[in-house]
Amino acid sequence: MDRAFFKHSLAPLLLLSAACATSSRQEQALGSKDPTRGDGPRPEPARLYSDVAWLADDAREGRRAGTRGELAAARWLAARLESLGTEPLGTQGFLQAFQVPLTPLDRGGSFLAGEDGTGRTRFDDAENVVPLFCSGGAEAQGPLVFAGYGIAADDLGWNDYGDGSVEGAIVVVVRGTPPVERIAAATVEGETAENPHGSAPTQSSSWQGMGALFHKVIEAKRRGALAVVVAQHPTRLEPLPPFNSGRGAQANIPALMISAKVVEAFLPEYADLVGRLDRGDGVERPRRVGAATVRADVVRESGTAYNVLARIPGRVPGRTVVVGAHFDHLGRGGPGSLAPQQQGQIHNGADDNASGTAVCLEIARILMEEKPAGDVVIALWSGEELGLLGSEYWARAPTLDLSVVSMNINLDMVGRAASGKLSVLGAGTAEDFEAWLDAAGPKAALELQVNLSGQGVGGSDHQTFIKRDIPALHLFTGLHSDYHRPSDDVEGFHAEGASQVASLTLDLLARAHATSEILWAEPAVEAVASPRGGFRTRFGSIPDYAYDGTGLRLDGTSPGGPAEHAGLLRGDVIYSIDDVEIEGMGDFMYVLNAHKPGDVITVRYVRDGDRESVPLTLESTQAE
Numbered sequence: 001m002d003r004a005f006f007k008h009s010l011a012p013l014l015l016l017s018a019a020c021a022t023s024s025r026q027e028q029a030l031g032s033k034d035p036t037r038g039d040g041p042r043p044e045p046a047r048l049y050s051d052v053a054w055l056a057d058d059a060r061e062g063r064r065a066g067t068r069g070e071l072a073a074a075r076w077l078a079a080r081l082e083s084l085g086t087e088p089l090g091t092q093g094f095l096q097a098f099q100v101p102l103t104p105l106d107r108g109g110s111f112l113a114g115e116d117g118t119g120r121t122r123f124d125d126a127e128n129v130v131p132l133f134c135s136g137g138a139e140a141q142g143p144l145v146f147a148g149y150g151i152a153a154d155d156l157g158w159n160d161y162g163d164g165s166v167e168g169a170i171v172v173v174v175r176g177t178p179p180v181e182r183i184a185a186a187t188v189e190g191e192t193a194e195n196p197h198g199s200a201p202t203q204s205s206s207w208q209g210m211g212a213l214f215h216k217v218i219e220a221k222r223r224g225a226l227a228v229v230v231a232q233h234p235t236r237l238e239p240l241p242p243f244n245s246g247r248g249a250q251a252n253i254p255a256l257m258i259s260a261k262v263v264e265a266f267l268p269e270y271a272d273l274v275g276r277l278d279r280g281d282g283v284e285r286p287r288r289v290g291a292a293t294v295r296a297d298v299v300r301e302s303g304t305a306y307n308v309l310a311r312i313p314g315r316v317p318g319r320t321v322v323v324g325a326h327f328d329h330l331g332r333g334g335p336g337s338l339a340p341q342q343q344g345q346i347h348n349g350a351d352d353n354a355s356g357t358a359v360c361l362e363i364a365r366i367l368m369e370e371k372p373a374g375d376v377v378i379a380l381w382s383g384e385e386l387g388l389l390g391s392e393y394w395a396r397a398p399t400l401d402l403s404v405v406s407m408n409i410n411l412d413m414v415g416r417a418a419s420g421k422l423s424v425l426g427a428g429t430a431e432d433f434e435a436w437l438d439a440a441g442p443k444a445a446l447e448l449q450v451n452l453s454g455q456g457v458g459g460s461d462h463q464t465f466i467k468r469d470i471p472a473l474h475l476f477t478g479l480h481s482d483y484h485r486p487s488d489d490v491e492g493f494h495a496e497g498a499s500q501v502a503s504l505t506l507d508l509l510a511r512a513h514a515t516s517e518i519l520w521a522e523p524a525v526e527a528v529a530s531p532r533g534g535f536r537t538r539f540g541s542i543p544d545y546a547y548d549g550t551g552l553r554l555d556g557t558s559p560g561g562p563a564e565h566a567g568l569l570r571g572d573v574i575y576s577i578d579d580v581e582i583e584g585m586g587d588f589m590y591v592l593n594a595h596k597p598g599d600v601i602t603v604r605y606v607r608d609g610d611r612e613s614v615p616l617t618l619e620s621t622q623a624e
Helices: 024-029 045-055 068-084 213-222 260-266 270-279 350-369 389-396 433-443 462-466 495-513 562-566 585-594
Strands: 095-101 111-116 119-123 129-131 138-146 170-174 227-231 255-258 287-296 302-312 320-326 375-381 405-411 421-425 447-450 472-476 541-543 552-557 573-577 600-607 610-617
Touching: 045 350, 045 495, 068 095, 068 302, 068 350, 068 375, 095 389, 119 260, 138 227, 170 213, 170 287, 213 227, 213 255, 227 260, 227 287, 255 287, 260 270, 260 287, 302 350, 302 389, 320 350, 320 389, 320 495, 350 375, 350 405, 350 495, 375 389, 389 462, 405 462, 405 495, 421 495, 433 447, 433 495, 462 472, 472 495, 552 562, 552 585, 562 610, 573 585
Parallel strands: 138 170, 170 227, 227 255, 320 375, 320 405, 405 472, 421 447
Antiparallel strands: 095 302, 111 119, 111 287, 129 255, 138 287, 302 375, 421 472, 541 552, 552 573, 573 600, 600 610
16 A cells, blocks of 8 residues: 655645645655554544644644644644534534633733933933833832842841831832842752752842842732832843743743833932942931832733544443643744743644644544544544643543543653654553553563653643543653754654554554443552653752652742743742642652653742742743
């Protein structure tokens, strides 16, 4: 049988076009020998390659949930499933809509205006005024109040707020921290979650994360500030940081970064005041310096994303197996990207996760030709890269009775199996899984690296099922240097290996339908570093090792790390991450080991007696 690539248009109701012959070289690279299926329909590597190429084309703009590229992909997938004859299982045919946060935007209209020594003045150019990553989009008017570095730490002998009030004010603070020698009574731990044995203290670590921009903004907001303006240090004239849409922290008040030139227009003695602070001379603060109006022209909106859902009826209706893969990716970078210097470039996500999506389409094609014994749901999720939003939405608003779902097979990053190796996570969530995998792996010519652990493993959509005590397996060919970078393109996709993964999935489906009951098993906790290919995740925290309560209390955050980006602060007590309770450092390290760089986790914590939560994107400890 000749192999063929298929061309697909963008139209929502597209059917497969005529096949064109591949070259002999492509025939050799994409041959579809399948040792597991006899004379029945077999996974065809050429189809897999063609589908990955379409999904990972630049025209899809990285398939970020809630964007036109993701919508085009969702419609194309729905049309493909319809052309195969599957039954729609969404709320709008094959589609199920849900809301996701869109990438925040700086529209360029931020300003600071007020009375200076010569009259009314306004600064609105990007060299002098930019919104901070955590800013809300709003305007505020009020007295302009200078509050030093915006640090309040009596235990370190420093308090820029003293007994003064900034209620209803626009607070101006200096970027950075005072010199280390200004710390009057500090115990410098210098320890982080990644280096529990300690390290030489730096100026920022000595101040325990209080120089972080978000810390300064929240410190003022706690005291009633209407807005916060962070000014350049008069002698450390670093460029103003551009608005960073990749950070997760939100202050929900206007927050700007301004040049020293701007603050000097309202406070001519600014350089002298900061110099006196740095020398340890007495300086009155907070002090009113005039009145101003500020506007942060930041837009934070939500958009519509779509799950694509189809049902394949079995010969004997009854229990259902959900075979799923997420089809969204990172768009042009932002949260989750491991290429901070390439923000704005399209992240095509050929392996992550056009590969798993293509395998699902091929499984659907084969099952429609050779009816399965039981029902199968093909679930193509969106919003996974934003924190499993699509699969979680479906689980809370299911389009079939969840009680009939016997298990989930999750295909996330299955496009790099050239070595013949495949990791399988969650194998301890059902009593039968380990034996099935022992038998199925060799039949598919795959060497399986089986991990029994379940909760907290893998950072992908199988977690949605595991947290509901539904057995689930996650198939995964491992991390690589292209992961969450613009270089994850179709050229790195291994179609023959993906066809072997499809064969393994079909084998597991047959075993699931041949089993009278798949019994949930509470998986044992085990280390999961081995399938991660040597990558280690970075949270960017400074734990309080003296804390003896339940949870993990932070003594600060590492400058520029994920915890700082997410807005976590000194004194926050983390009590859970995703659905793993954090009772101490052991639980915390388990979660880090169970995830990969780029995963978005939900951190729940207590701050000032209130329970809050924030998404946090884990980073790699390996330098870019």
